[in-house]
């Protein structure tokens with residue numbers, strides 16, 4: 001990055017500092033990852049120079065000979081990897097992808113049913129602070145108070161009563177698997193479309209360690225930058241009959257020109273995700289999360305739903321006498337990065353809730369395994385036991401750096 005260093009040393013130094021931070025810390029934010037050097041190269045390429053409103057073979061700009069081939073490769077690889085009939089790879093990110101699906105299939109004021117944000121759902125599943133909760137009539141289901149799992153009978157009852165036009169399944173903070181078949185039966189019964197938002201779990205589905213929604217959902221949305229380990233972006237997969245409506249909703253309905261450098265990086269991501277190594281990666285994410293959860297339970301932590309089936313763990317810290325924000329800040333001082341999070345039926349406010357959310361996609365990308373997860377759990381326990389002891393946190397940060405030095409991070413050169 002010599003040109004950048006000369007032209008803009010401020011930004012250069014900040015990027016280098018972030019690079020060192022990502023290298024020297026245990027990154028447990030479950031929506032984050034490390035992309036490969038190949039994905040970085042495609043995403044930092046001259047394709048950012050191009051305008052190409054429209055779709056391959058149907059553009060509003062001349063000069064698309066290479067761009068059309070790139071987008072076509074991305075689409076074909078997405079369809080092949082997920083077994084989908086149609087793919088749109090242009091959404092700028094997960095939120096606009098969901099918005100495009102609603103714009104395609106709903107009329108203003110139609111009911112939109114999703115998992116409530118405080119129970120693990122995403123803002124764009126109809127939460128009141130999101131435009132999706134303003135343009136459409138939000139109907140929100142919850143998890144069960146005792147088990148912290150989705151109560152499918154309650155979902156069915158609510159759907160019968162409210163008659164939503166779309167039911168969204170998927171979450172940002174739900175440590176268990178989704179039963180897409182049951183969701184599809186409920187949607188069919190009430191005449192709703194089923195949207196599976198697999199943003200968090202796409203990589204696990206590809207690896208075969210989470211059930212696959214493609215046979216059941218009318219539309220599937222995923223971000224490309226979480227467990228799928230690609231650039232920041234999103235894709236919409238759907239049945240052939242809905243392809244036209246979805247495509248028109250993305251462009252010209254919601255967006256202008258696609259981000260071609262991202263499209264190319266998505267194509268590279270999908271090629272990587274189709275390899276046996278990626279399948280092993282997905283399997284290891286889940287093994288690591290299970291081990292981390294078991295070790296935390298052994299240290300007396302209270303886990304939402306009692307554990308995990310996927311890549312993430314929600315810890316309710318109430319019994320430890322510390323809030324989520326205090327815990328996340330103390331962990332960051334010790335080189336362990338996570339986010340604070342509400343837990344179901346949380347009596348505290350979202351800005352300083354009772355829990356933290358951790359996950360294993362990023363550490364697994366560095367090649368860490370079960371032995372390292374047990375070590376991470378011990379560090380978390382030591383930090384949470386003495387959150388205000390900065391000497392303790394500093395000592396752990398040093399141990400964390402030593403461990404990180406043994407596990408190179410994809411896309412970040414060792415210096």
Ligand SMILES: *Cc1c(COP(=O)(O)O)cnc(C)c1O
Pocket residue numbers: 031093094095096098122124170171172197198199200223233
């Ligand atoms: C991350 C996420 C999104 C939104 O993605 P952005 O790229 O942050 O807009 C949507 N839905 C779910 C379930 C997510 O986890």
